[in-house]
Amino acid sequence: MALPPMKRISEVVWEVAKDYKEGMLVPARLYATKKLVDQMDEGVFNQLTNVACLPGIQRYAFCMPDGHWGYGFPIGGVAAFDVKTGIISPGGIGFDINCGMRLLRTNLTIKDVKPKLQELVDIFFKTVPAGVGASGFVKVNRDQFKDIMVRGVDWCIENGYGWKQDKERIEEFGCIKGADPSKVSDKAITRGIDQIGTLGSGNHYLEIQVAEKIFEPETAKAFGFTEEGQIGIMVHCGSRGFGHQIGTDYLRVFDSAMRKYGITVKDRELACAPFSSPEGQDYYKAMACAANMAFVNRQVIAHRIREGFSKVFKKSAEELGMEIIYDVAHNIAKVEKHVVEGKEYNVVMHRKGATRCFGPGRPELCEHYRKVGQPVIIGGSMETGSFVLVGTEKAMTETWGSTMHGSGRTMSRTAAKHQVRGDLLQKEMAKRGIVVKAVSMSGLAEEAGMAYKDLNEVVETMQIAGVSRKVVLMRPIGNVKG
Amino acid sequence: MSDIAIADVAFRATAKTIEELFVECAKATEEAMVDTKKVKPVLTKKINITSDALDKLLFDWLSELVFFKDAETLLFSKFSVKIAKGKVYKLTGTAAGEKIDHKRHDLRADVKAITWHMFELKQTKAGWTAQIIEDI
Numbered sequence: 001m002a003l004p005p006m007k008r009i010s011e012v013v014w015e016v017a018k019d020y021k022e023g024m025l026v027p028a029r030l031y032a033t034k035k036l037v038d039q040m041d042e043g044v045f046n047q048l049t050n051v052a053c054l055p056g057i058q059r060y061a062f063c064m065p066d067g068h069w070g071y072g073f074p075i076g077g078v079a080a081f082d083v084k085t086g087i088i089s090p091g092g093i094g095f096d097i098n099c100g101m102r103l104l105r106t107n108l109t110i111k112d113v114k115p116k117l118q119e120l121v122d123i124f125f126k127t128v129p130a131g132v133g134a135s136g137f138v139k140v141n142r143d144q145f146k147d148i149m150v151r152g153v154d155w156c157i158e159n160g161y162g163w164k165q166d167k168e169r170i171e172e173f174g175c176i177k178g179a180d181p182s183k184v185s186d187k188a189i190t191r192g193i194d195q196i197g198t199l200g201s202g203n204h205y206l207e208i209q210v211a212e213k214i215f216e217p218e219t220a221k222a223f224g225f226t227e228e229g230q231i232g233i234m235v236h237c238g239s240r241g242f243g244h245q246i247g248t249d250y251l252r253v254f255d256s257a258m259r260k261y262g263i264t265v266k267d268r269e270l271a272c273a274p275f276s277s278p279e280g281q282d283y284y285k286a287m288a289c290a291a292n293m294a295f296v297n298r299q300v301i302a303h304r305i306r307e308g309f310s311k312v313f314k315k316s317a318e319e320l321g322m323e324i325i326y327d328v329a330h331n332i333a334k335v336e337k338h339v340v341e342g343k344e345y346n347v348v349m350h351r352k353g354a355t356r357c358f359g360p361g362r363p364e365l366c367e368h369y370r371k372v373g374q375p376v377i378i379g380g381s382m383e384t385g386s387f388v389l390v391g392t393e394k395a396m397t398e399t400w401g402s403t404m405h406g407s408g409r410t411m412s413r414t415a416a417k418h419q420v421r422g423d424l425l426q427k428e429m430a431k432r433g434i435v436v437k438a439v440s441m442s443g444l445a446e447e448a449g450m451a452y453k454d455l456n457e458v459v460e461t462m463q464i465a466g467v468s469r470k471v472v473l474m475r476p477i478g479n480v481k482g
Numbered sequence: 483m484s485d486i487a488i489a490d491v492a493f494r495a496t497a498k499t500i501e502e503l504f505v506e507c508a509k510a511t512e513e514a515m516v517d518t519k520k521v522k523p524v525l526t527k528k529i530n531i532t533s534d535a536l537d538k539l540l541f542d543w544l545s546e547l548v549f550f551k552d553a554e555t556l557l558f559s560k561f562s563v564k565i566a567k568g569k570v571y572k573l574t575g576t577a578a579g580e581k582i583d584h585k586r587h588d589l590r591a592d593v594k595a596i597t598w599h600m601f602e603l604k605q606t607k608a609g610w611t612a613q614i615i616e617d618i
Contacts, residue, residue, distance in 0.1 A: 070599075071598075072597075072598075072599060095595040095617045096594060132557075132589045132590075132592045133551065133552075133581075187549060191552045201591065201618075202591060240552070241552030241553070241594075244552075245549065245552075245595075248545055248548075248596070269597055269598045440589045
């Protein structure tokens with residue numbers, strides 16, 4: 001498929017006109033440098049313009065600079081649908097509902113941690129289950145699981161998995177309201193109940209990182225990073241089999257529901273239903289259950305991280321200053337209110353492989369972050385590093401307060417495995433000072449840095465656009481993967 | 483099929499009969515997760531599904547295997563499938579395998595779900611063919 005004709009709106013904003021494809025209700029907008037546009041796989045454009053055809057879509061179908069070919073929505077896709085006239089689509093969220101990122105800070109520096117690095121990685125490889133078939137370390141019965149679905153991180157704090165102030169530093173304060181376990185199938189509960197406290201596999205990880213460069217010292221200080229060389233720990237995981245099953249269940253429901261509501265879509269994976277319909281509402285309530293389970297999953301893993309550091313450094317996690325910097329979702333749908341160019345929008349915001357980046361003053365942020373803007377945690381490849389960004393006021397009117405979620409893949413998993421051997425990659429990374437432990441060597445090969453876009457280019461795109469700004473560059477030194 | 487799935491796993495299966503195709507798709511799904519040569523068929527699960535369409539039947543059959551991987555930590559290496567057509571399609575199948583053994587099994591990707599993206603199920607002159615993309 002040839003690339004669609006695009007109008008260059010600004011240095012990093014490209015637009016596909018509404019009349020490019022039959023059925024498009026709004027134009028499509030891609031955020032990318034010219035270099036990234038040239039590298040972008042063609043499937044992205046087809047998927048993005050398909051999204052622009054969905055009922056009730058407002059303003060634009062957006063794609064972030066890490067965009068790549070997914071299923072239904074492109075990964076890196078952002079789209080807002082009017083709550084009354086628009087749809088909700090599981091394909092716009094992803095099967096891994098509330099896959100997201102959490103970053104913890106410490107008072108430690110690389111000098112403190114380097115001699116203990118292998119010990120820390122070994123501890124987390126043992127205490128944070130990862131990989132296919134891993135069983136979680138938090139055991140609950142069905143009633144407790146339903147409690148988790150409804151109450152999210154509040155459940156954790158009451159049950160000894162965290163500090164009271166943790167929820168302030170989590171998107172939605174660790175719980176999306178409106179979750180209803182009665183909208184979740186028995187199958188989803190059976191599939192997910194044993195996975196609370198598991199990392200998953202693929203591109204999911206627990207990573208010990210060092211603040212390599214601080215770009216905005218004042219913002220970094222507000223977030224909790226005061227010096228280069230300071231240690232943080234990043235976690236990337238989601239709702240595991242629980243969310244995956246909910247996605248599967250409702251994809252089947254919507255496949256049938258579309259006929260009822262007279263909706264046709266250009267890709268079956270864009271199956272959807274009106275947000276205001278019983279099916280749409282049921283899915284949202286089930287999705288919220290999965291999202292809350294994912295917040296809990298990252299919270300209990302953070303608890304294990306605090307325990308591990310405390311054991312190794314023989315100090316309490318409080319003494320080590322192990323506060324959460326922030327926890328963000330990058331596969332989610334949320335009901336949000338926005339004002340753009342004087343018009344009010346009440347929308348179901350879909351972010352699939354895209355992260356919220358709200359600017360200063362937003363009521364959704366805790367009081368501390370309302371002054372500076374929301375921290376945005378962006379995971380890079382395990383070789384190259386990750387970023388902490390800050391949301392801006394401009395983001396609110398540009399991209400619905402949304403930015404990228406990571407680097408984005410440029411190479412398929414199969415192709416990566418043909419070029420890289422996991423065990424050799426592990427040795428090579430060790431030579432570079434990065435200690436990696438993985439459950440699957442073939443999985444490790446798939447996550448080689450060369451399979452991903454240049455994260456600097458991706459982050460720079462949104463810096464130029466004024467949507468998110470670089471605060472800290474984090475370099476990996478220890479990594480645990482499934 | 484890396485040309486159509488960058489972040490996921492895609493395969494194309496062919497077989498003479500529809501039942502054989504379902505078996506081949508099951509093998510491909512499991513092979514994405516584990517070296518199935520190392521999975522001993524010591525435990526058998528019966529799988530019974532009905533659907534009004536063959537493509538949905540295939541979707542549900544493969545989704546069951548993914549479900550068992552998480553719900554009961556089971557991986558499979560041998561399958562049998564019988565499909566009867568009446569008012570609806572009725573699949574009576576078995577999947578034989580064992581519990582995941584992290585020491586013995588060569589684990590690969592974690593299949594999260596079967597997707598409808600570029601999903602194809604076609605009858606050809608030679609038999610049947612399917613194209614499936616799975617989210618990992």
